[in-house]
Amino acid sequence: MKVLWVLRRLRFFLPDFNRESTTYHLNFKTLNYNSVYAQMTRGKSEKLLASSMAVLAGTLNRFS
Numbered sequence: 001m002k003v004l005w006v007l008r009r010l011r012f013f014l015p016d017f018n019r020e021s022t023t024y025h026l027n028f029k030t031l032n033y034n035s036v037y038a039q040m041t042r043g044k045s046e047k048l049l050a051s052s053m054a055v056l057a058g059t060l061n062r063f064s
Contacts, residue, residue, distance in 0.1 A: 019031055
Protein backbone atom coordinates (compact mmCIF):
# COMPACT_ATOMS: atom_id res chain seq x y z
CA MET A 1 0.00 0.00 0.00
CA LYS A 2 2.83 2.37 0.81
CA VAL A 3 4.41 1.75 -2.60
CA LEU A 4 1.25 2.92 -4.35
CA TRP A 5 1.25 6.09 -2.25
CA VAL A 6 4.87 6.81 -3.21
CA LEU A 7 4.14 6.20 -6.89
CA ARG A 8 1.17 8.56 -6.79
CA ARG A 9 3.31 11.26 -5.20
CA LEU A 10 6.18 10.65 -7.63
CA ARG A 11 3.87 11.08 -10.61
CA PHE A 12 3.71 14.83 -9.99
CA PHE A 13 7.49 15.21 -10.21
CA LEU A 14 7.96 13.29 -13.45
CA PRO A 15 7.87 15.22 -16.73
CA ASP A 16 4.91 14.65 -19.01
CA PHE A 17 6.08 12.89 -22.18
CA ASN A 18 3.93 12.22 -25.15
CA ARG A 19 4.60 9.54 -27.73
CA GLU A 20 5.60 11.88 -30.55
CA SER A 21 8.22 13.77 -28.55
CA THR A 22 9.64 10.54 -27.11
CA THR A 23 9.93 9.09 -30.62
CA TYR A 24 11.70 12.23 -31.81
CA HIS A 25 14.12 12.53 -28.86
CA LEU A 26 15.12 8.86 -28.98
CA ASN A 27 15.74 9.12 -32.74
CA PHE A 28 13.31 6.36 -33.68
CA LYS A 29 12.25 6.18 -37.32
CA THR A 30 8.51 6.02 -36.79
CA LEU A 31 5.94 5.86 -34.05
CA ASN A 32 4.51 2.42 -33.28
CA TYR A 33 0.77 2.97 -33.51
CA ASN A 34 -0.19 -0.56 -32.53
CA SER A 35 0.13 -0.66 -28.75
CA VAL A 36 0.61 -4.45 -28.58
CA TYR A 37 3.44 -4.26 -31.11
CA ALA A 38 5.00 -1.37 -29.18
CA GLN A 39 4.90 -3.36 -25.94
CA MET A 40 6.38 -6.46 -27.59
CA THR A 41 9.17 -4.40 -29.15
CA ARG A 42 9.90 -2.80 -25.79
CA GLY A 43 10.12 -6.23 -24.16
CA LYS A 44 12.53 -7.47 -26.80
CA SER A 45 14.67 -4.36 -26.42
CA GLU A 46 14.74 -4.73 -22.64
CA LYS A 47 15.70 -8.40 -22.96
CA LEU A 48 18.56 -7.53 -25.32
CA LEU A 49 19.80 -4.79 -22.99
CA ALA A 50 19.61 -7.04 -19.92
CA SER A 51 21.48 -9.83 -21.74
CA SER A 52 24.17 -7.42 -22.86
CA MET A 53 24.60 -6.09 -19.33
CA ALA A 54 24.85 -9.64 -17.98
CA VAL A 55 27.58 -10.51 -20.49
CA LEU A 56 29.48 -7.34 -19.61
CA ALA A 57 29.13 -8.06 -15.88
CA GLY A 58 30.42 -11.60 -16.42
CA THR A 59 33.43 -10.28 -18.30
CA LEU A 60 34.19 -7.72 -15.60
CA ASN A 61 33.80 -10.43 -12.96
CA ARG A 62 36.53 -12.48 -14.62
CA PHE A 63 38.92 -9.54 -14.50
CA SER A 64 38.55 -9.11 -10.75
